[in-house]
Amino acid sequence: MSTDTALVAGRQLSLAFGNRQILQxxxxxxxxxxxxxxxxxxxxxxxSLVRLVLGLxxxxxxxxxxxxxLRIGYMxxxxxxxxxxxxxxxxxxxxxxxxxxxxxxxxxxxxxxxLADSSMHHLSGGELQRVLLARALLRDPSLLVLDEPVQGxxxxxxARLYQLIxxxxxxxxxxxxxxxxxxxxxxxxxxxxxxxxxxxxxxGHPDNVSEHPAYLELFGHSATAGIAVYTHHHDxxxxxxxxxxxxxxxxxxxxxxxxx
Amino acid sequence: MADFLIYALxxxxxxxxxxxxLGCFAVWRRMAxxxxxxxxxxxxxxxxxxxxxxxxxxAIVLFSLLLALALVALQHNSSLASDTLLGILSHxxxxxxxxxxxxxxxxxxxxxxxxxxxxxxxxxxDLYTIAAVAAVIIPGLIALWRPLLSLTVHEELxxxxxxxxxxxxxxxxxxxxxxxxVAMKVVGVMLVTALLIIPAAASRRLARSPEQMAIGxxxxxxxxxxxxxxxxxxxxxxxxxxxxxxxxxxxGLSLLRPMPA
Numbered sequence: 001m002s003t004d005t006a007l008v009a010g011r012q013l014s015l016a017f018g019n020r021q022i023l024q025x026x027x028x029x030x031x032x033x034x035x036x037x038x039x040x041x042x043x044x045x046x047x048s049l050v051r052l053v054l055g056l057x058x059x060x061x062x063x064x065x066x067x068x069x070l071r072i073g074y075m076x077x078x079x080x081x082x083x084x085x086x087x088x089x090x091x092x093x094x095x096x097x098x099x100x101x102x103x104x105x106x107x108x109x110x111x112x113x114x115l116a117d118s119s120m121h122h123l124s125g126g127e128l129q130r131v132l133l134a135r136a137l138l139r140d141p142s143l144l145v146l147d148e149p150v151q152g153x154x155x156x157x158x159a160r161l162y163q164l165i166x167x168x169x170x171x172x173x174x175x176x177x178x179x180x181x182x183x184x185x186x187x188x189x190x191x192x193x194x195x196x197x198x199x200x201x202x203x204g205h206p207d208n209v210s211e212h213p214a215y216l217e218l219f220g221h222s223a224t225a226g227i228a229v230y231t232h233h234h235d236x237x238x239x240x241x242x243x244x245x246x247x248x249x250x251x252x253x254x255x256x257x258x259x260x
Numbered sequence: 261m262a263d264f265l266i267y268a269l270x271x272x273x274x275x276x277x278x279x280x281x282l283g284c285f286a287v288w289r290r291m292a293x294x295x296x297x298x299x300x301x302x303x304x305x306x307x308x309x310x311x312x313x314x315x316x317x318x319a320i321v322l323f324s325l326l327l328a329l330a331l332v333a334l335q336h337n338s339s340l341a342s343d344t345l346l347g348i349l350s351h352x353x354x355x356x357x358x359x360x361x362x363x364x365x366x367x368x369x370x371x372x373x374x375x376x377x378x379x380x381x382x383x384x385x386d387l388y389t390i391a392a393v394a395a396v397i398i399p400g401l402i403a404l405w406r407p408l409l410s411l412t413v414h415e416e417l418x419x420x421x422x423x424x425x426x427x428x429x430x431x432x433x434x435x436x437x438x439x440x441x442v443a444m445k446v447v448g449v450m451l452v453t454a455l456l457i458i459p460a461a462a463s464r465r466l467a468r469s470p471e472q473m474a475i476g477x478x479x480x481x482x483x484x485x486x487x488x489x490x491x492x493x494x495x496x497x498x499x500x501x502x503x504x505x506x507x508x509x510x511x512g513l514s515l516l517r518p519m520p521a
Contacts, residue, residue: 054420074420081413084460085288086467086520095410096421119468119520139421 006031007067007143007175008053014061015048022048024199025062030143035169035176037186040196041218046179047077049196050147053177073141075132077148077179081120089123089131090116097138106134110164125152129161137168143175144168150185162189265489267382268499272485274390275446276455276503278397278439280478283460284470285432288412292457293343294331297350298440299452301327303357305441306374310365317389317441324437327353332430354449377448377500379489386445393438400435404428409470446485447500454504459484462511468520480510 008030015023023045030036030053038046051057052064054074081087089112093103107113110130115123123131129149136144149165150158166189169176180186187193187206194203201214209215286295302320309319331349335342361369373381401408407428411418419425443452463476488503 051416054416056416056419072420074417076414076417079414082288082290084464085412086464086469086473087413088469091469092413095406095413095418098406135417145420 006065007070008064008177010052010059010062010064012062013049013052013059013064015045015052015057016060021198023052023059026196026200028053028194028200030175030177032142032175033169033173034192035166035178035190036192036194037178037180037190038194038196039180039186040201044197046196047147050145050177050179054145067142070143071139071141073136073139073144073174075129075136075144075146075149077151079120079128079132083121087120088116089118089120092120092131093135093138096135099138102138102140103134106137107131109137109168110134126154126157126161129153133161133164140172141174143177146176146178148179148181150180155185158185162186165189264380264382265493267384267387268379268489269486270387271382271390271442272379272446272489272499272503273482274394275439275443276459276481276485277478278394279443279455280459280463280476280481281401281474282397282432282436282439283456283458283477283481284463284474285408285412286436286453286456287460287464288470291436292453293346293350294328295436295440295453295456297331297346297353298324298328298437299444299449300350300357301353302440302444302452303374303449304353304360305357306369307357307360307365310368311360320441320444321437324440325434328430328433328437332433357449373448374444375448375450376498377444377446377451379446379499379503380492382445386442390442390445393442396438397435400431404431408432447504451500451504454507455481458504458507458511462507462514465514465517465519480507484510 006029008028010026010028013023013026013028014021026045026049028036028049038049040046048057052059054072055066089107090100090103093107094100097103104113104116107116110133112127112130112134115127115131120128120131129152133146133149136146144165146165150161153161162185165176165178168174178186178190187210190206192203193206193209195201195209195212195215195218197218201218202209202212204212286292301324305320305323306316308323309316312319327349331345334345334349338345340348358371361371361374370378372378407418407423410421410423411425411428415425439456440452443455447455459481460473460477462480463473466476467473484507485503487506488499488501491497491502491506492499
């Protein structure tokens, strides 16, 4: 893979705060039209790596190159909005880009156009994620950086949100960098997985990574069963509660993962 | 109408108008304690101005700015929570101001006027100072409104979207320091934060957008100052504290209104 055309190319990236090493010798390449997912246990440095890519933090070692003029759409993990700040969804979006037509189009794309005049304080978890995604898309970015995009969303909604992200990638041919805790749903919607635990444990296509010894050591064998099921996720349907229905014997174990 | 009353009204209303939007940022960004620290340090600024024989308003602004910068530096290099730091600085500065004024300003400084304001003693010179401060703050707020709101909502998101976060925050501190310097005349060191926070809080339930809340805060502040001056004129109460009481009354009334959807 040539790094000349990469949106972002990081080589041997290290990050340390004082004596505490957060990241060590991490390589990461983000290409247009490709979805890269960062997975790893808590404290593995996923958010730190995202902050390096975004330019919010400077690496203490290694090199990071961004394509000149690269425009990044960022979807933060959380939004701490003080309740004293009156803010509607459309006003929130105008902070990023004051273009009402683009705002309407992106709210429609993420399926929350009916919320344009709602207060930001009254959104459900899933609605907020979709509004944040609309803001990330607003300035027509060539790279989308999504920090735990399905947080606070129910399981059925998570699958739809990942599908939406994949569709956006197909339409706009932007690069996508996602952070995820989740092992099952995200695997089917990604081109490359980087398994991070301070350094890169393993990376590659989800099918290969899920069989890699380093991955199994981090997440255990039970995780692979979930992935195997999820690459065939059209075999079954979800009922109202997000439980799997009409599954045969092989797939029923999957139900446990939802509640595990 | 007597000149001193016109000066008082002009000064009080201008300061309250400027305090509206800045007070909103103080509320949204939880900077009430920061405002207190700036105000308390102003007394040290007064003393230093007297000692060094420079214009007192200028001394207050410069000293408040210095303090704001010191605070930013401390916050990055300290294991103490920022409200503890602010508490230390705020009260140390107030104490230093009282000591310095006692040592060097005896007979020259009306301490009560600095602590609680002396609106009816406003001079044309004070009005020029307020006009100069307004000439910085009004265009500054208009130019920085969107970046300021953006970083108030989410600092890192704002930075990724191209907002110069550090510079914008410093400029907000500069505007606050300027306002504190002139608000001293109206409500005094002890009540500056009240003039920032209370009208903004009272405006919250009347507003559906940040802009509405800012304008509402200005209007409530101006009304409170008018009430304070009227009360001072009629009942001979201190004007600054009376204005703060009027603002608090407006806040109480605003609670009767349900939170907007």
